[in-house]
């Protein structure tokens with residue numbers, strides 16, 4: 001079997017995928033691209049592999065590198081731009097979060113994927129954590145009954161790492177994102193487990209706080225989305241970078257009982273890999289049957305050498321399997337990716353409109369896309385034009401230049 005020749009764009013988060021290549025004999029790491037020349041040279045020196053080609057310009061990389069597929073670990077607001085170019089060039093795409101930054105890009109990305117044979121896979125790794133994968137298996141096997149309610153939580157107090165993440169750049173996407181933007185780590189796993197589409201969202205934004213001010217970030221400290229699914233069930237998604245404690249947690253309620261992961265905020269990151277069930281054997285039985293266990297599979301040990309509780313492994317492993325011809329490989333396609341992101345994008349639109357519920361379109365239906373074709377609203381002035389929205393609903397907080405100067409000095413990465 002021919003190896004999949006992989007190109008990787010972005011060498012910070014992209015390092016995780018670079019490391020993965022050494023673990024999968026189906027992959028050949030063929031090219032690496034980053035506009036950050038020093039970072040690129042550091043990776044070249046580390047890998048010491050003359051067969052890998054290095055590029056500091058994306059268009060040159062795409063035109064010249066001998067690759068079948070591209071990992072996009074560039075800025076979270078520029079994935080669609082690059083994904084569309086890759087797909088149009090016939091390259092398979094593995095896109096980091098988020099898939100797009102506005103509705104107009106969502107239309108263009110959907111159409112590019114539909115008009116191509118290239119595979120698009122969304123790298124929403126939190127879906128592949130041990131607990132959501134097990135919850136998906138149990139739900140699809142009928143062990144929970146009908147889905148009625150669920151919660152997804154992704155809190156990451158990023159203050160300690162913010163200098164390295166944003167390098168004191170006031171306009172870094174992380175400083176300009178709104179509270180509901182980075183939503184797919186909490187929404188995604190619930191949709192992945194249930195296979196249900198979101199149809200309506202009401203958004204909330206937690207207030208700007210002193211932590212966000214110290215970080216130079218310009219949004220509410222966290223976002224909340226209350227999402228109605230196609231079967232009428234509701235899920236709650238909460239996520240943010242400005243809260244005091246980290247927490248990852250997923251919970252589902254079905255007509256036959258409940259199932260949830262451990263909660264990072266009280267059990268630490270290892271606790272998240274555990275599942276807790278209280279399930280009836282049939283609808284209406286209603287007995288307490290508490291069971292806790294760590295789900296494992298044939299890949300658990302191998303996966304655990306990778307980040308985010310091993311989820312980084314499954315996500316890209318499945319992408320390579322899909323390219324290698326495994327039709328049922330468990331990847332997240334473009335429609336699912338947008339279903340995971342629209343609740344945040346449109347949830348913030350709800351916030352900006354006083355909390356009104358907003359319909360979530362089904363992009364599988366070409367007619368549903370039409371009204372969004374020119375909807376460029378986002379927080380990047382160069383992309384939004386006249387549809388620019390503020391990163392905080394109560395007005396973009398002014399941050400003194402000294403905050404960014406101090407962060408730039410503190411940054412150890414670049």
Ligand SMILES: NC(=O)c1ccc[n+]([C@@H]2O[C@H](COP(=O)([O-])OP(=O)(O)OC[C@H]3O[C@@H](n4cnc5c(N)ncnc54)[C@H](O)[C@@H]3O)[C@@H](O)[C@H]2O)c1
Nearest residue numbers: 010011012013033034035036058073074075076096097098
């Ligand atoms: N799934 C996860 O758990 C997870 C974790 C961390 C980051 N991420 C995602 O990974 C992506 C990258 O985040 P990051 O933390 O590395 O920070 P980042 O966004 O600051 O870094 C992006 C990197 O891409 C490079 N880059 C930007 N535009 C480029 C272009 N046009 N061509 C070539 N290189 C370009 C930058 O120089 C930088 O090195 C983001 O989308 C983020 O959301 C995901």
